[in-house]
Amino acid sequence: MSKKETIYIIGGGIIGCTTAYYLTKHPKFDKTKTQIIILESNDIACAASGKAGGLLASWAFPTKLGELSFRLHQSLAIEYQGDINWDYRHLPTITLDADLTTGKDNNEVSYDMNLPPNLNWIDPKYVTNWTKLSEKDSTAQVHPYKFTKFILQKAMESHCITLIYGKVINININDETEHLQSFEYIPIMKTTHNKSLVSSSTPNEVNLTLEDKIILCTGPWVPKLLPQCPISGMKAHSITIESKDHMGGNCNIEPYALFNEIKLNDVDLYTPEIYARKHDIYVCGEGDNMTELPDPMKDVEVNPGECDKLYKYASMLSPIQIGQGQIIRRQACFLPVLNVATCSGPLIGETDINNLFMASGHSCWGINNSCATGKLISELVFDGEATSCNIDNLNPQLYFQVSC
Ligand SMILES: Cc1cc2nc3c(=O)[nH]c(=O)nc-3n(C[C@H](O)[C@H](O)[C@H](O)COP(=O)(O)OP(=O)(O)OC[C@H]3O[C@@H](n4cnc5c(N)ncnc54)[C@H](O)[C@@H]3O)c2cc1C
Structure with a gap:
C-alpha cells in the first residue's frame, strides 16, 4: 500500500486550526490519499489565539482578507450555532x-x-x-479560545487529523535539490495540571516524501524555524x-x-x-x-x-x-x-522551498483573519492558487528567502 501524502501543520493556534478545518472541507481533499498531522508544543489556543479579545470587523486589515474572513465567520456561526458554541454576536x-x-x-x-x-x-x-x-453590521465578536477549540473539533470529525504534542526544533532542506527533506521534534507530555514537559530527550526525526507538505502556523515563533523570516x-x-x-x-x-x-x-x-x-x-x-x-x-x-x-x-x-x-x-x-515597511502582514503562501507553506504574522487581526487564511491555504495546497481573494502581496517570497 502506498504511503498517504501527509500535510504537517506546525502550531495549534487559531491559524493552524482553521487551516486544518478548511483543508478537510476543500472539494479536492480525499481522506483516502491525504492525512493531516498537527504538531503543537504546548496546548491548543494556549497563546494569543486563546487570550485575544475576539473582535471581528469587516474593515480589518488587510482589507480583502478582512472582509472575506468576516463573512466566513458569519457563515460558520450560522452553520454551527456560533452564538451558543463560541459566543458569536454582532455589536457596535x-x-x-x-x-x-x-x-x-x-x-x-x-x-x-x-x-x-x-x-x-x-x-x-x-x-x-x-x-x-x-455599527452592528460590520463588527462582531467571538470567544477566541472557544472558537479555536470548536473549529479543531469539527476538523477532527473528518477522522483524518492527528494531533501530536511536540516542539518542532528544525526543518531540514536538501542542499542540492532544495526540497524538504525532514523535520525533527521533541515529544511533549502533558502533566495532570496540563503543563508541558519534554517526554524524551531524543528528538524524533520525520522523513518527508516529495508529496508531503509543511504549513508553518507558529505565530511569532516562525523565525525560530525560519531565521530569515521578518516576524517578531x-x-x-x-x-x-x-x-x-x-x-x-x-x-x-x-x-x-x-x-x-x-x-x-x-x-x-x-x-x-x-x-x-x-x-x-x-x-x-x-x-x-x-x-x-x-x-x-x-x-x-x-x-x-x-x-x-x-x-x-x-x-x-x-x-x-x-x-x-x-x-x-x-x-x-x-x-x-x-517587520516590513510595505506590508502589514500576514504572510500567507508557499515559501521559496517547494511544499513549505506558511501562514503567520497576523498582528492584531488574527482572530478575524483566521477563516480566510485557512480557506486560502487550502486553495493554495489543492488548487495551486488562491481563488477566494487576491493575496499576491502577502506572498512570503516577496519578503524573505528560506534558501539563502
Ligand atoms: C492582547 C491581544 C488581543 C487581541 N485581540 C484580537 C481581536 O480582538 N481580534 C483579532 O482579530 N485579533 C486579535 N489579536 C490578534 C490574534 O490574537 C493573533 O493574531 C492570532 O491569535 C495569531 O494566531 P496564530 O495561530 O498565528 O498564533 P498563536 O496563537 O501564537 O499560535 C501559535 C501556536 O504555535 C505553537 N508553536 C510555536 N512554536 C512551535 C513549535 N516549534 N512547534 C510546535 N508548536 C509551536 C504555539 O505553542 C502556539 O500554540 C489579539 C492579540 C493580542 C495579543
Missing part, C-alpha cells in the same frame, strides 16, 4: 476619549457627552469625545472581569467594543481596549516589543502591575460594572508582527 464599536487630568477629585466634573443611552455601564464623567466607529513578537497583557451585574453566567451588560484613548497627564496617553463579551468583560493593553519571546512550550509570564493598571483605568471609565466587578484572569501573550 466606538472610540472614546477621556481626560483624567481635569476634575480628578471633583465629583461635579462631567463632560456630559451624550453617550449612547444603552452604554450605561460607562460613566461619562471623564469622557471628552466619542465617535461611532462601526509583541507582548500584550489582558484581564477578564466578572461584571458587578454578572448573573447566571452572563455578563449582562450591553455589548459594545470600546477603543479608548485616556489622557493621564500632560504627556501620557493610555489606550486600553474594552470589550463587553457574553460572559465577561475583556480589557487589553498596549504592546511591548522589548520582552523576549519565551520558549513556545512555556506559558508567557504575567506582570501583575500591567494587569492592575488595566483594571485601574478601566474602572475609572466604568466605576460600577468594572470597578465593583472582579478580575477573573490576568494573562499575557505575544502578537505576531511582520
Whole structure:
C-alpha cells in the first residue's frame, strides 16, 4: 500500500486550526490519499489565539482578507450555532476619549457627552469625545479560545487529523535539490495540571516524501524555524472581569467594543481596549516589543502591575460594572508582527522551498483573519492558487528567502 501524502501543520493556534478545518472541507481533499498531522508544543489556543479579545470587523486589515474572513465567520456561526458554541454576536464599536487630568477629585466634573443611552455601564464623567466607529453590521465578536477549540473539533470529525504534542526544533532542506527533506521534534507530555514537559530527550526525526507538505502556523515563533523570516513578537497583557451585574453566567451588560484613548497627564496617553463579551468583560493593553519571546512550550509570564493598571483605568471609565466587578484572569501573550515597511502582514503562501507553506504574522487581526487564511491555504495546497481573494502581496517570497 502506498504511503498517504501527509500535510504537517506546525502550531495549534487559531491559524493552524482553521487551516486544518478548511483543508478537510476543500472539494479536492480525499481522506483516502491525504492525512493531516498537527504538531503543537504546548496546548491548543494556549497563546494569543486563546487570550485575544475576539473582535471581528469587516474593515480589518488587510482589507480583502478582512472582509472575506468576516463573512466566513458569519457563515460558520450560522452553520454551527456560533452564538451558543463560541459566543458569536454582532455589536457596535466606538472610540472614546477621556481626560483624567481635569476634575480628578471633583465629583461635579462631567463632560456630559451624550453617550449612547444603552452604554450605561460607562460613566461619562471623564469622557471628552466619542465617535461611532462601526455599527452592528460590520463588527462582531467571538470567544477566541472557544472558537479555536470548536473549529479543531469539527476538523477532527473528518477522522483524518492527528494531533501530536511536540516542539518542532528544525526543518531540514536538501542542499542540492532544495526540497524538504525532514523535520525533527521533541515529544511533549502533558502533566495532570496540563503543563508541558519534554517526554524524551531524543528528538524524533520525520522523513518527508516529495508529496508531503509543511504549513508553518507558529505565530511569532516562525523565525525560530525560519531565521530569515521578518516576524517578531509583541507582548500584550489582558484581564477578564466578572461584571458587578454578572448573573447566571452572563455578563449582562450591553455589548459594545470600546477603543479608548485616556489622557493621564500632560504627556501620557493610555489606550486600553474594552470589550463587553457574553460572559465577561475583556480589557487589553498596549504592546511591548522589548520582552523576549519565551520558549513556545512555556506559558508567557504575567506582570501583575500591567494587569492592575488595566483594571485601574478601566474602572475609572466604568466605576460600577468594572470597578465593583472582579478580575477573573490576568494573562499575557505575544502578537505576531511582520517587520516590513510595505506590508502589514500576514504572510500567507508557499515559501521559496517547494511544499513549505506558511501562514503567520497576523498582528492584531488574527482572530478575524483566521477563516480566510485557512480557506486560502487550502486553495493554495489543492488548487495551486488562491481563488477566494487576491493575496499576491502577502506572498512570503516577496519578503524573505528560506534558501539563502
Ligand atoms: C492582547 C491581544 C488581543 C487581541 N485581540 C484580537 C481581536 O480582538 N481580534 C483579532 O482579530 N485579533 C486579535 N489579536 C490578534 C490574534 O490574537 C493573533 O493574531 C492570532 O491569535 C495569531 O494566531 P496564530 O495561530 O498565528 O498564533 P498563536 O496563537 O501564537 O499560535 C501559535 C501556536 O504555535 C505553537 N508553536 C510555536 N512554536 C512551535 C513549535 N516549534 N512547534 C510546535 N508548536 C509551536 C504555539 O505553542 C502556539 O500554540 C489579539 C492579540 C493580542 C495579543
